[in-house]
Amino acid sequence: MEQQEFTGTEAPATAADLRAIEQEYGFVFPEDYKAHILRVNGGWPRRNTFLQSRENGRTTERDINQFKPVQHGSYTLERSLESLRDQLHPDLIPFADEAGGDQFCLSVGPEDYGSVYYIAHESYRPPAFLEDDELVPQPREYGEGVHFLAPSFTAFLEGLIEVPDEDDEDEV
Template sequence: MISFILTEKNIKSEDLVVFEKKFKLNLPETYKMHMLKFNGGAPDKDYFKGVNIAHFNPIKNGDDTLEDQIESLKDLLPLGYLSFAYDPGGNQICMDLNEGKDYGKVYYLPMDMGDIEPEFLSNSFEDFLSGLSEDDDY
């Protein structure tokens, strides 16, 4: 079982509806359920395939909300990608929310200079969460 620390004030289903409408997004159900339980925060198991996960962005409340991320990264991320977490160096963990075969897949986006090339991590948010571990050996 995974747990989170440093989470923000809980959100309600209505907050998710407003968020999805505002940004014209269709969030995966597993992600929405997770955010209703943990609104952002740092996971106790903080590695996925060698990538250190520092923090998940909250939907609202606190610093670095998803709305802040969408605004600050809109010209950097591939179209239809939602950055929901980041590593200690500021690299992004994103979901592809474009309709089609890649919907819901999770990617690591190194934010170094030049073109950003997404690196595949998992087929779904659920697989991503269940694959988190306490160390970087995989």
């Protein structure tokens, strides 16, 4: 598959930038994500739509607004981690978002390490342990409104498609 094109990327991130985040938050990024962010730091992908398979056999378009850059830019991965950590399972790392505020997350959990999930904020209900200090986080107990998209970051990138704007279709 051809390499994904991005526009609006930030200055390159470094391996030291990634290690600092890993050490601060106590997780290790999947290798395919690290390779991507060292090559392309944030930005907007040309192919920006992922077709989420639904249980009823239909698909739902999930459009990426922006990949979060590391270290550089206004809405960084670090800023997102800080603002969302008390609302998300600690195994979910938000790496991109949709225009309405929904999040695309990587799992760093032991049972589904590297998998990509989509969090629909309108239907999201956090896992119970975030509201009850006596409960302990359980693997893959991510809360209501969290949807599996792909088994790896690479599979997620390869699954992105370009959907023509409706305005473009009118201009024949």
